Amino acid sequence: MSPGDPENPADPEDEEIRRLVLEAQREALLKERTEAAPRRGPSLGTKAMIWIISLTMVVSTFAFVLELFPLSAVDFLRTSAQLSQQETVQAQKESVVSVVTPDGSGTGFIISEDGTILTNHHVIDGYDRVSVVLPDDRRFMADVTESYPESDMAVLEAEDESGLPSLELADAYRLQEGDPVTFIGNPLSFRGVANKGKVIGPVRVSGMEEPVIMMEAPVYRGNSGSPVLDAEGLVAGIVFATLNHEVEGTVGLFVPVDELYRQRRDNE
Template identity: 40%
Template sequence: MNDLHKSSPEEELTEEEFIELVLAEQQKALAEEREQRLQGTKPKKQRPIVKWIVWSMAFVLFFNTFALIFQIYSIPAIDFIKVSTKLSAQEDIQLYKKAVVEISTGTSKGTGFAISSDGLIVTNAHVVEDALTLSVAFPEEGLMEAQLLQSFPDVDLALLQVSADNIPSLPLADNPHFAKGEHVYFIGNPLAFTGIANEGTLLETTLLEDWQEPVMMMQAPVYKGNSGSPVLNADGEVIGVIFATMKQVSFGRVGLFVPVQVLQHLLNTYN
């Protein structure tokens, strides 16, 4: 049975969940330190020998933990940062990234991208559902308030609008043909990072339970936060919108995206 994931946790600890746990603990430690400073309290001083023992034990635990994680997962999250750095050196990828935004709702974040110079933005419906506030951050234009124009939960897409002119945007592909093995790019804000470019290969379509429209599978490192990321072909045209991952019998863990034809149909209906 296929195992579809948008933002819900999986039964076993994945590499992205591990990194999130580490980041959460770091934030917790910093918050406690700030609270102590505000209250004017200081941690109790330890004798040098006690400090040395504590730090030695902490170092051993730290080393052993990360050695185990490297053996189990080989930290693919580190790999996608390396890939992003390499891809981001390309002029075309640099251009595409200008149109990709980080969407903040007050309680979570996701990805979106502009498809018109007057600020029309596409993302997933689940990214903006129950939003307390809604704002988007462009790499160069900065933070802007956004308005939810329309949500389409049946295909997990949503349209946002910002008040701006001459916004960098991405073109939509005109009825593309999805060839198995085709190389694609995608840009988003996975885990605690922003503006991460990555690549993958197309697999085949699949029909999800309770969905009328088929979606596309791709072999690619898709993580939490990539929801709403544009999938781009070799010409820099959007061919789909990432919305989830899934454990599939034949291919293992795959990324899923809504084909651009579905988005174009919604745009024609909306307009």
């Protein structure tokens, strides 16, 4: 009778052994074929696609960085690092603050040790109370006590502060064309960036009652409210905007300190 005859059944153990042997042979043969076959890497087309995707990602990232920080902005960081080595500039930076509202932030600077702060009107526009951040990250609240939208200037008063570092205002604007200036602010999300420029001269701009001053200097978004300092370290004005001038090109604009004195006299 054959092993499969139901009247003479095969030994189950023999059948199991036979099955295991055949399975082991199949596995060995499959392993031998797999090891003998050469490993194939990505095809040329696949490699090319990977390179294209990688290159696209690099270009996109570089373009995004350029959108945030133009190449010309790199020089102003280098200049700031050089200026910041001077003890005078280091001391001046201690008085420059960030003025923060729910709409964003700008620059301001302390002009009295009890916390009087000068900034732009457009930085605090719409708010009577704002947050102030010192260079050491200490924060306090300040009230808007003077507001001069026609000169884009505002004065803040801190609560219960004393002994703060401060800058001194010049008693009058005396700068001439070509005079050097420095200014310190918080441009392009950086903080306490010092930079330099030179005076060009007065210009009339829309929305301002009196002429403002053009300067050849790298002014960027966030510099609004930066103090403009003369060679003696006195505040000669306050940065408020840039202008694409038909002759001078792109220039920074600042309101001369005289305008603060005039506004205060007119509002007494």
